[in-house]
Each structure stands twice: as C-alpha cells, then as structure tokens.
Amino acid sequence: MVSAVARVGFQPHRLRLTAAAFVAALVVAGVASVARAQQPGGAGQTGGDGSDGDDGDDGNGYTPPAGLTPPLQLNGYIDVGFAKAQGDGTSFAAGDTRLPADYAVDPFAPAVNSRGDVASNDPGGRLTNGFLPRSVGIGGRPSFLINTVNFDLKYTAPGTPLLIFTRLQILPRFSSSGDQTRPYLEQAFGRFIPFDSQELAISVGKFDSVFGIEYLENQANLRTGITPSLMARYTTGTSTGAKVFYRMQLPALWSAVSLHVAATNSGNFVEALQSPDASLTGVPVLSGRLGYELNRPEVQVKLGASGLYGPRNDQNQRDAHQRVVGGDARIALHGLYVSGEYIRVKEEEGGPKTTGMGALPISSGFEARAFYAQAAYAIPVDLGPWHKLTLYGRYDWRHAWFAGFTPITVDRITAGLRIDVWDAVILKGELLVNRELAGAPTVANNVWTLSLVYSW
Amino acid sequence: MTTRRNARGAGRTMMAVALAVTATAIFTGAAAAMAAPAQSSPWLGEDLPLPLTVKTPQDLAVKQVAERQYLIFNLLAGGKVAWDAGDFATAATKWEALLRLHPLDADIERVIRPLARDARGRAGGAAAAVPSGGGTAAPAAATPVAEARPVVVSAVVSGTVAGGGALGPGGAVVWLKRVGGETPRPTPAKGKVVSQRNKSFVPRVLAVPVGSKVDFRNEDTIFHNVFSLSKPNEFDTGLYKQGGSYTQVFKKAGPVQLLCNIHSTMIGYVYVVDSPYYAQADGGGAFMIRNVPPGEYEIEVWHEASSKEVHQKLTVGADGVRGVTLNVAGDKRAPAFVPDKSGKPRQAQVGY
Numbered sequence: 169m170v171s172a173v174a175r176v177g178f179q180p181h182r183l184r185l186t187a188a189a190f191v192a193a194l195v196v197a198g199v200a201s202v203a204r205a206q207q208p209g210g211a212g213q214t215g216g217d218g219s220d221g222d223d224g225d226d227g228n229g230y231t232p233p234a235g236l237t238p239p240l241q242l243n244g245y246i247d248v249g250f251a252k253a254q255g256d257g258t259s260f261a262a263g264d265t266r267l268p269a270d271y272a273v274d275p276f277a278p279a280v281n282s283r284g285d286v287a288s289n290d291p292g293g294r295l296t297n298g299f300l301p302r303s304v305g306i307g308g309r310p311s312f313l314i315n316t317v318n319f320d321l322k323y324t325a326p327g328t329p330l331l332i333f334t335r336l337q338i339l340p341r342f343s344s345s346g347d348q349t350r351p352y353l354e355q356a357f358g359r360f361i362p363f364d365s366q367e368l369a370i371s372v373g374k375f376d377s378v379f380g381i382e383y384l385e386n387q388a389n390l391r392t393g394i395t396p397s398l399m400a401r402y403t404t405g406t407s408t409g410a411k412v413f414y415r416m417q418l419p420a421l422w423s424a425v426s427l428h429v430a431a432t433n434s435g436n437f438v439e440a441l442q443s444p445d446a447s448l449t450g451v452p453v454l455s456g457r458l459g460y461e462l463n464r465p466e467v468q469v470k471l472g473a474s475g476l477y478g479p480r481n482d483q484n485q486r487d488a489h490q491r492v493v494g495g496d497a498r499i500a501l502h503g504l505y506v507s508g509e510y511i512r513v514k515e516e517e518g519g520p521k522t523t524g525m526g527a528l529p530i531s532s533g534f535e536a537r538a539f540y541a542q543a544a545y546a547i548p549v550d551l552g553p554w555h556k557l558t559l560y561g562r563y564d565w566r567h568a569w570f571a572g573f574t575p576i577t578v579d580r581i582t583a584g585l586r587i588d589v590w591d592a593v594i595l596k597g598e599l600l601v602n603r604e605l606a607g608a609p610t611v612a613n614n615v616w617t618l619s620l621v622y623s624w
Numbered sequence: 625m626t627t628r629r630n631a632r633g634a635g636r637t638m639m640a641v642a643l644a645v646t647a648t649a650i651f652t653g654a655a656a657a658m659a660a661p662a663q664s665s666p667w668l669g670e671d672l673p674l675p676l677t678v679k680t681p682q683d684l685a686v687k688q689v690a691e692r693q694y695l696i697f698n699l700l701a702g703g704k705v706a707w708d709a710g711d712f713a714t715a716a717t718k719w720e721a722l723l724r725l726h727p728l729d730a731d732i733e734r735v736i737r738p739l740a741r742d743a744r745g746r747a748g749g750a751a752a753a754v755p756s757g758g759g760t761a762a763p764a765a766a767t768p769v770a771e772a773r774p775v776v777v778s779a780v781v782s783g784t785v786a787g788g789g790a791l792g793p794g795g796a797v798v799w800l801k802r803v804g805g806e807t808p809r810p811t812p813a814k815g816k817v818v819s820q821r822n823k824s825f826v827p828r829v830l831a832v833p834v835g836s837k838v839d840f841r842n843e844d845t846i847f848h849n850v851f852s853l854s855k856p857n858e859f860d861t862g863l864y865k866q867g868g869s870y871t872q873v874f875k876k877a878g879p880v881q882l883l884c885n886i887h888s889t890m891i892g893y894v895y896v897v898d899s900p901y902y903a904q905a906d907g908g909g910a911f912m913i914r915n916v917p918p919g920e921y922e923i924e925v926w927h928e929a930s931s932k933e934v935h936q937k938l939t940v941g942a943d944g945v946r947g948v949t950l951n952v953a954g955d956k957r958a959p960a961f962v963p964d965k966s967g968k969p970r971q972a973q974v975g976y
Contacts, residue, residue: 229818229827230795230904238790243960320960322973324889333973359973365845367886376974390961390969417847417886419863424886463885465851465860468966500966546967548855590931591959623960 239326244319244624247388251280251617252310257287259602261609278602278613279395280304281315282388284438285341287615304341314340315619316388318354329361355406367415367426374408374445377436378428379455379474380509381496392505392544393584394596394619398564399538400438402492402513403474407432408445409452422464429456434481435490448522449486453478457496470498474511480518483531488518503548508541517571533571540564544586556588560598569607576607594621684782684910688946691780691914696722700736707743716743721778724942779944781923782912785905789929789954793909795829796927796952797895799902800913800938803920810900812836818882818892820848825882825892829928831904833897834877841869849885851965854878857896860965879926885965888972891958893928918942927952 259278280287281304289303304313317338324331335355341348357373377383380403385391396404409432417424431454433447455476462469476492479485494511513536521531544560562582569575584598600615676687703718719740723733781800785793801807810833819826821843832838842848842864850870851860857880861870874880877898884890901921903911918940925934930952938945961969 229816229830230906231824231827231829232791232794233907236791236794241958241960331973357973367846384971384974385968390971415886417863419847419865422862463849463863463965465862465965468964500968505966505968591956624957 235326239324241322241324242319243322244317245387245389245621246317247282247315247619247621249281249313249315249394249617249619250310251287251304251306251313251615253278253280253287253306253308253615254612255308257307257309257613258289259604259608259611259613261611264609278600278615280306280615280617281313282391282394282396282619283315283339284396284400285315302341318387318389329364331359331361333357333359367413367417369413370410371413372410374406375411375430376406377404377455378411378413378430378457379403379436379476379492380457380494380511381470381472381498381507382509383436388619388621389594389623392542392558392586393560393562393582394598394617395582395600395615397509397538397540397542397562398566398578398580399509399511399536399540402438402511402536402538403436403494403509405434405436405438407434407436407453409433422462424461424463426459426461427456428459429454435476435478435492437482448481448484449479451479451486453481453490455492466501468498468500470496472496480515480531482521483518484522485519488516488531490515503546505544505546506542508539510537510539512537513568532573534568536566536568538564538566538568553590554587555590556586558586558588560584560586574607577605578608579603579605592623594623595619596621679907684908687912688780688782691912692725696725696728696732699725700732703736703740703743707739712743712747716740716747719743778915779918779940779942780912780914781901781916781938781940781945781948782910783946783948783950785909785911785925785927785950785952787930787952787954788909788927789957791927791929791954792907793905793927793952794907795827795893796905796909796911796925796950797829797831797897797902798905798911798913798923798925798950799831799897799899800916800921800923800940801899803922803937805919807899807901810834810897810902815839817841818850818894819843820850820884820890823884823887823890825890827892829893829895829904831895831897831902832874833900833902835873835875836896837871837873838894839869839871842866847886848890850882851885852880852882853963853965853967854880857894879928883962888962888964888970891962895926916940916944923948923950925950925952929954929956929958931956 257278278287279285283302285302285304287303288305288307304311306313319334319336321334321336322331323333333355334353337352337354339350339352353374355373355375357371357375359369359371361369376386382397382400383404386396386400386404388394407430409430411428411430411432413426413428415424415426431452433445433452435453436455453476455474455478457472457474459470459472461471472495474492474494474496476490478490480488480490491514492511494509496507496509498505498507500506513534515531515534517533518531521528540562542560542562544558546556546558549555549557560582561584562580564580564582565577566579567575567577580603581601582598584596587595589595596619598617600617602611602613602615604610676690677683699718699722703715703722706712706714706718719736722728722736723740785796785798787793788796812835813832814837816830816832816836816838817840818830818838819841823844823846830838840850840861843866845866847863847865849861849863850872852858856876857874857878859872861872863886864870874894874896877896880894880896882890882892882894901913901916903913905911921938921940923936923938932953934950934952936950938948961971964970
C-alpha cells in the first residue's frame, strides 16, 4: 500500500491541521448536517412508530420520545496501580557504562502500567537519543500508583450525523521528571457520517491511530491486561489530521471488508512526551489499514494489513522518512480470544531531533521487527457482583537497532488474571518476565503489577 | 365542576343504556337462536387490546373508564354468545361475573340478572349468590351449591412506575408472580416486531411472554445485524438488508440486550416474562395489567436503567388494585462501550 501511494504520485503539500482547521471542519460538518436535517425524511425526523411513549400493556413495546436520550455523554475511568520491578527499576545492567546510551532504555524498559510507563529510567542521564519511555520513578520499590484519570466526552448532535468526541486525561508523571501532573488532550475530533446508506465516516481532529489493532484497546478500561505490548510504542500514538473509514458488508459470507486511512501531522510513535501535534515538515504522514472480518455467531475472525509512510515528525527534514508495515489477526471462539500482530519499522536518519524533552543533535536511523501473540479466556462467573474471570497470557518479541549500534533482541512473557466486578470495576494482576536474548546484557527487570480500574 | 360531573354521569348512563339496548337487541333477535342449533362463534373481544394512547393522567383515566366499559361489554356479549352456542354454564359464569362488578348500571342488572339465573338453571346448577352490582335489582335469593362451577373474576392491577433516571420510567416491564402457588404459564405472544429504523431499535424495549416469537425487521436502507450476548437467550441474526427479517423465539425469562454488530450505537431490549400478568409502563410510568385473578402476588419491575429488579408484595382482590406505586432506580447507565459479538468493547467513536 505504501508503494502504491508513492506510485500514484501523491503531491505533498503543507497541511497544518491546527485547532483552527479542526474548528473549521466542524463548522462545515455542522452546516452539512443542518442542511441534511432539513430534508424530508432525514434523520431529524426520527421518531416512533405510533407507539412512542405509549405502549403500556398493549404489547407493542416502548420507544422513548426523541430527545429523551441526552446528547451529551460523559464517561471515564480512574486507573490506580501497584507495581514492583526487579533491580533498580531500569533495564541497565550494573556496571554498564557504555556511551552514548543511544538505545539503552527502550528495548527492555520494564513497563508497569497500561500507559507503558516504566519503573525507572536510566538514573545516569546518559541518554542521548532514541525513544524515552515515561517513568513512574519508583525504582525497585513496590509502590502504589495513580496511572490515569480519564474523561471521555461524547456529543451527538440531535438529528444530525455528527459526533464530537474528546478524551481528556489527567496524567501524573507527564514529564520525565516523574512528578508533574498535567491535563492532556489525548483526542478531540468531530466525526461526520455523510450517507445513511453507506458505512462511511469522516473524522477531523486529533484521534487514535488507524494502524494495526492495539489502539483499539489502548486504555486501561478497554485493555484485556495491564501493560501494552512491546510494539505498542510504534503503533498507538494519537495524531492530528483527517481520517476516513469505509466498510462494505458481504452478507452472504457473514463478512465485511473495511478501509481506514488517515493523513496526519505525525506518525503513531509514543514518546516520553508526545511528538509535537504540529507538523514539523509540512508533509502529512499517511497511514491505513485494510481489514477483513468474518462475523459468524460461533466464531469471529478479523484480519488486517496496515501501512504507514511519511516524513519523520520528530525532526524537520522532509526526506527523512518513516515506514511501517504490519499485519494483524484476531479470533474469538467460545470465550477464547486470540490476537496477534507483526510489524516492521524503518526510520531513516534525519536532522536534529525534537521531542518534548528538547532538541537532540541527530535523529538516528532506526529499524525494528516485532510481534506479539495474546490469548485470553473469559469464564462467566455468577457470584454476586463478580461476573467474569479472565485468564490471559501474551508473548512479545522484538528485534531492533539504531544505525551504528548493535541490534538488541528481547522478549517478554506476560501472564495475568482479570476480574470484572459489576459493570464498573476491573481488577487485574500480571507478571512480566522480561528477557534480553541478544545484544544486551541480562538484567533483572521482571515486574509484578496490579491495576484497579473504576469506570463511570 | 358540577357541570363536568353531570356530564360524566350522563355519559356513563348513556353508555350503560347503549350497552343495555345492544344487549336487548341481541336478545330480541336471539330468541330464535335459542331454539336453533347452537352456532359456534366464539367471542374474541376479551383478547383484543385497546389501542388507546396514554401519555397523561387524563389519558390514563379515560383508558381506565374505557377498559371497564370494555369489560362490561365483553361479559355481556360473551355470555350471550355462549348462550347462543348452548354453553349455558359459560353464559352463567360470564353474567354472574358481570353482576359482581361494582358499581353496575341498573338497566344492565335488570336485564342480565334473570338471564344469569336462567342460564345457571339450564346449566344444571343453582344460581350463584351474586350480590347486587349497585343497581336497583333485588339481590338473588338463590343459595350456592357445592357443584356450582367456581366463578373466576379477573381484576385489573394498575399504577405508576417512577424513577429510571434520565430515561424516565417509560418502558419499565411490570409483571406479577403468584405467591404460594404456581404462576400460570403465559401464552406466547404473536406478531411481536422489533424494527431497525434510523439505526435504532423500535421499540427500544419490548416485553414478551416466554416462548414468544419476535420478528426483527430491517427498515433501513443499510444492512443490519441483531445479536445478543444475554444468556440464556443469546442469538445472532446474521446480516440482512432492507425489507429483510429474522424471527427469534425467546424461550427463557429475563432481559435480552439487543445490539447490532455493524452499528455500535444501536441498543435495545427484549424482556422475556414468565407470567401471563404483565405490562409495560408508558412514557409517564403508568401501567395496567388486566385479567388478574384475585390472590397474593409479588409484583416485579425491570427497567433498563436500574441495576436491580424491584420486588413488592401485592394482594389482588376481586376489584383489583389501583394506584400501585413502584420505584425503579436510575443507577445503571447506558454502557459507554457496547460489546461486539465476541464480547470485546467497541468504541463507537472509532470508525463506524
């Protein structure tokens, strides 16, 4: 798909989807939806069948009058954790004083929560490049954590096909210093569905990745387990731009095919501080996923192929590109849910690197191959408010290198237990066994972590 | 006020007279029928619902009055149909039930009381002791006998459901379960339909008795699917286009959450009731359960916005129970992320 995009001769142009552009897009969508609502028989005339609000015992059921369902919906969650990492909470071997520590922390940093925050970063300040995970700064000490406070605000304009969604998060440890709490606008977009008869949705603003599948459960209240995969940092970052989703049903086959494409300011990498929302090169990054789904009652299968292409947005040279390709698969069968994903990442060397950490002298070339496979089995439980028990396990593998540095191969084995209580509380506990397979000294960096998620 | 009361009284008298005239006319023409071979023409009126709109307390009052007159007419005419068919026991039973209603217009009592006595006599039993329904006719002098067929009186239980949070009480499903006895198994309902219209389930909440078939119809121009993960009534219709439909039989009692695998915003409910005595509250919360035999019951309520069903003891007398007040909590919010077929939460804002 990436090469196809190149062949058709996409003409780069400056695309700064700033807040102003976002607002303008919403205005356009709003005008269109108002016009649409004025059409006879449009969605604005939704209503009952004569039974609205009056069914009593005549057996025809009850449909609330239009407008009874509030258009504004506020949901969210609080994720409180408890974690203990081995050693000093970093993935540096004792006595490893190599310089520069260009790639030191990234491959095997011991994630402790659903955000992928690590227990600690290199305390020596040797990091000069690469990807820096956020740190909770607890070292090897067991500690309670506030991981995320999340607010989702969803507004469905009555009688229109317009949805406005924002996800605001209160993030402790937003900066690498480990103790600064900040509000963070994780997502903010408007979604417009132009046709009643087509599964076509157009979104403009700051939104989730369209690459792969892990972004679909990148929040603590949605993720089966606690920690993200080792490859999540390449696929789950949010970005600002426009995206289109289209799906076509194939009813005879109980199937559907879908295409999800986006043009955004940056890619989907997750950094210590998010990559800048603004475009540093003026050229958008294109990404997309082609999906197939089989939706039989007894089994569901979802397959996808994803691609991402565009300039690196952690520097300002247009000819320093990033390319990511991947494939994903999900199978659900009688309570068993198996998912897996594979990606290849290539980032060309670029100019001075800019992150929330500040400016770094170069942006090294970087390549990675990674995959994970996860299985979860849900057991229905009927013990008061406790209604589900889920056992899960995941295997992660990653082989990655910075240009000029030794490739490092690591893997991770995760085993966990999840308990769902009422509809609002999830208790999860998991063990992560982090292993250095090649290119780096073995480090004691396994993690025990717990997460209590309360949703509202 | 006086004028209104007079008007009401006049209306009631007119209605009663009309009924009496109707009955008389029926009987006048029925003399030959009595001698003629019995015609098998069952009276179906008792099973027909009254499609009256109830949105205000005034609507409810009108409906209650209409229901009462409807019952009177059904007993009156149903007895006559039974008489014509030579089923004097049924005729006597219906008319005796009619005479037990209180208050009952004097004209009706004057016409029916002797006929009821005659029917009971023809049925081979002594007339039941039927007190005056409020009319001017003298009480029946006959003494009940052991072999007389027991008279089943069906009453009305009505009231109001309150609560339900932002959704209000509308759609609450109210049903009765016998205490100290077995609740009769309900007759499966026919012709129940849930449509998919404008990417919504219409109706949003439908109560059906156990064993009922529900027809799911797609009235949109796009494909729809209906599935439910609600055990033990889980099902999956597959995909079907505009005009298509799928029939599902609901065999087990309980709530069934309806979802569409394509449209993550669509949500609806079928509540399967294991009792013949049930109703759904209208938008104002008013409900009415008809044909309830007197006895001890537990009245139960389910509402989509309540995490728990409401249970309350209820004694139903021959005159039924009016003004039952029930409260449902509004503590259960609509799910932020509805599940897909595999039970995984879907984020409605992502994609479609």
